[in-house]
Amino acid sequence: DSGVTQTPKHLITATGQRVTLRCSPRSGDLSVYWYQQSLDQGLQFLIQYYNGEERAKGNILERFSAQQFPDLHSELNLSSLELGDSALYFCASSVPGRTGGYTFGSGTRLTVV
Amino acid sequence: AQTVTQSQPEMSVQEAETVTLSCTYDTSENNYYLFWYKQPPSRQMILVIRQEAYKQQNATENRFSVNFQKAAKSFSLKISDSQLGDTAMYFCAFSFMKTSYDKVIFGPGTSLSVIP
Numbered sequence: 001d002s003g004v005t006q007t008p009k010h011l012i013t014a015t016g017q018r019v020t021l022r023c024s025p026r027s028g029d030l031s032v033y034w035y036q037q038s039l040d041q042g043l044q045f046l047i048q049y050y051n052g053e054e055r056a057k058g059n060i061l062e063r064f065s066a067q068q069f070p071d072l073h074s075e076l077n078l079s080s081l082e083l084g085d086s087a088l089y090f091c092a093s094s095v096p097g098r099t100g101g102y103t104f105g106s107g108t109r110l111t112v113v
Numbered sequence: 114a115q116t117v118t119q120s121q122p123e124m125s126v127q128e129a130e131t132v133t134l135s136c137t138y139d140t141s142e143n144n145y146y147l148f149w150y151k152q153p154p155s156r157q158m159i160l161v162i163r164q165e166a167y168k169q170q171n172a173t174e175n176r177f178s179v180n181f182q183k184a185a186k187s188f189s190l191k192i193s194d195s196q197l198g199d200t201a202m203y204f205c206a207f208s209f210m211k212t213s214y215d216k217v218i219f220g221p222g223t224s225l226s227v228i229p
Contacts, residue, residue, distance in 0.1 A: 104158035
């Protein structure tokens, strides 16, 4: 157990639907990062939050949004889902002031049918 | 722009042998960190080893060690006494601080197969 909790582990939904992925960072970590990994692909950075504020955006579609709550958990909302959104979505967290060294959650496997 | 390159998409090694995975990066930052992450078939991302750029001594974690050449912007991973459990995708990553957050950039990965 890495200390970063992602739920659900698996999600199957239909095209056009909306889903919410949840992430609880490791205790003490203020930064949360979301990554998308399609089949046999590398990690695509989506978005980062630091203590409730958005800090950096990557290749995140307009159909996707995220937020970090006061208790530091984060949610990634994916709407108007398309087949191409099927992927493994990772959340990671890090210690403030210590550069890098992400701790990853186990990921949410999203399948859009 | 900051980039990380892994020029070997796939590699294989015999069990108990040694293998080296290559990584190069490009940055204008002076203070940064480098990492190797392992992603086994379970798809879990696991931090293997971490190197601070200001340290000249190469990091070592058990059978894993790095060869960090700052001037050449090279950061290779050596796995000694390879084990079947080392079969995984390996990602090289680079990280630097930007105001109050850190940004991590991942390479495309090298798929390593350990052959019995």
